[in-house]
Amino acid sequence: MNIDELREHLCATYPDLCPLFSIEFGDGVLIVDRGRYWSAAKDLRDLGFDRLGMITAVDGIDDFEIVARLTAREIGAHIFLKTHVPRDEPAIETLTDLWPAADWQEREVYDMFGISFRGHPDMRRILLPDDWVGHPLRKDYRDERIIRRPDYI
Amino acid sequence: MALVDKIGQSLTGAPLVLTNVDALIDWSRGQSLWAMPMGTACCAMELIAASFSKFDFDRLGSFPRPDPRHTDVMIVAGTITRKMAPAVKRLWEQMPEPKYCIAMGNCAVSGGIFYYDTYSVVRGVDEIIPVDVYLSGCPPRPEALQDAVLQLRELIRSRSIAQGREYDRVYTLPLPGGERAGTTDPGRAEAADVLAGRRPKTGGDE
Numbered sequence: 001m002n003i004d005e006l007r008e009h010l011c012a013t014y015p016d017l018c019p020l021f022s023i024e025f026g027d028g029v030l031i032v033d034r035g036r037y038w039s040a041a042k043d044l045r046d047l048g049f050d051r052l053g054m055i056t057a058v059d060g061i062d063d064f065e066i067v068a069r070l071t072a073r074e075i076g077a078h079i080f081l082k083t084h085v086p087r088d089e090p091a092i093e094t095l096t097d098l099w100p101a102a103d104w105q106e107r108e109v110y111d112m113f114g115i116s117f118r119g120h121p122d123m124r125r126i127l128l129p130d131d132w133v134g135h136p137l138r139k140d141y142r143d144e145r146i147i148r149r150p151d152y153i
Numbered sequence: 154m155a156l157v158d159k160i161g162q163s164l165t166g167a168p169l170v171l172t173n174v175d176a177l178i179d180w181s182r183g184q185s186l187w188a189m190p191m192g193t194a195c196c197a198m199e200l201i202a203a204s205f206s207k208f209d210f211d212r213l214g215s216f217p218r219p220d221p222r223h224t225d226v227m228i229v230a231g232t233i234t235r236k237m238a239p240a241v242k243r244l245w246e247q248m249p250e251p252k253y254c255i256a257m258g259n260c261a262v263s264g265g266i267f268y269y270d271t272y273s274v275v276r277g278v279d280e281i282i283p284v285d286v287y288l289s290g291c292p293p294r295p296e297a298l299q300d301a302v303l304q305l306r307e308l309i310r311s312r313s314i315a316q317g318r319e320y321d322r323v324y325t326l327p328l329p330g331g332e333r334a335g336t337t338d339p340g341r342a343e344a345a346d347v348l349a350g351r352r353p354k355t356g357g358d359e
């Protein structure tokens with residue numbers, strides 16, 4: 001399979017997403033809704049995306065965006081798989097059953113954003129101490145120990 | 154109190170040195186400051202460089218020893234996070250007396266570049282353990298660390314083994330005594346107020 005075939009295949013599988021999907025220069029973005037996140041990830045893995053580079057999250061105030069970067073080494077393509085998670089119910093399926101590398105990445109997302117991953121084998125904090133209160137990369141995080149930088153200009 | 158009070162000749166003609174026990178003990182303590190290398194961030198690179206052949210700390214008797222029970226001075230080189238702080242304190246408590254601490258680099262002195270807008274960094278290792286020598290720089294060069302060890306040696310010689318006695322010493326660099334220089338920083342005062350509950354919280358994005 002080369003990149004053109006991959007694009008055709010993905011457009012056939014996700015026709016409503018086809019306008020959103022671009023894979024110019026070998027990099028693509030695929031935004032799916034929450035219910036299809038795991039199955040889309042599984043499709044991509046079966047298509048040859050054998051490497052999970054990273055999983056991270058973005059706090060978009062209204063909701064969180066999960067970003068997973070996948071690489072198909074044979075085809076030479078990268079893809080960003082994205083989905084949105086609502087703020088009042090921050091949970092999503094785990095990808096650890098597809099790529100074991102997702103384990104620590106998802107723990108970090110949990111630590112920093114408080115998004116829990118259903119089916120993760122070991123869902124606890126990874127960087128901060130276990131008794132930490134709050135998730136510091138959330139935009140609404142408050143911590144009395146933070147000293148604000150004064151305005152010098 | 155000088156180490157050597159008098160050099161003379163004994164009755165038998167052999168060279169003779171007169172001194173006192175206090176000075177001898179202080180002198181010998183300063184000569185072999187085995188270091189506990191508490192390297193947690195980039196400053197540790199300079200700490201490592203200091204012990205290899207170019208700078209060669211061994212010749213000053215300062216020898217890295219990764220076992221707190223064998224060491225005299227803890228060199229805190231790097232950022233101390235809130236998660237690391239209990240481990241630092243625990244290692245410090247495992248060191249036998251007499252023990253000393255050198256805070257190496259701005260992070261260990263005051264939090265350095267992580268002083269503002271950070272949720273995870275301890276603002277200076279002196280919030281958890283007592284510090285004898287503060288060494289600024291980001292990172293300080295190995296020569297500066299060498300100087301810090303020599304300063305610490307002077308400090309050790311100025312303390313008597315008898316409790317509460319100090320000898321007059323002239324330091325080439327001023328050492329913070331009592332109130333430290335950083336206490337006048339409005340940010341630090343604010344932090345102390347917030348921690349003590351004297352001031353409302355001002356954290357995060359307002």
Ligand code: SF4
Nearest residue numbers: 195196258259260291
């Ligand atoms: S003082 Fe500078 S060089 Fe040293 S640990 Fe901190 S950031 Fe790194």
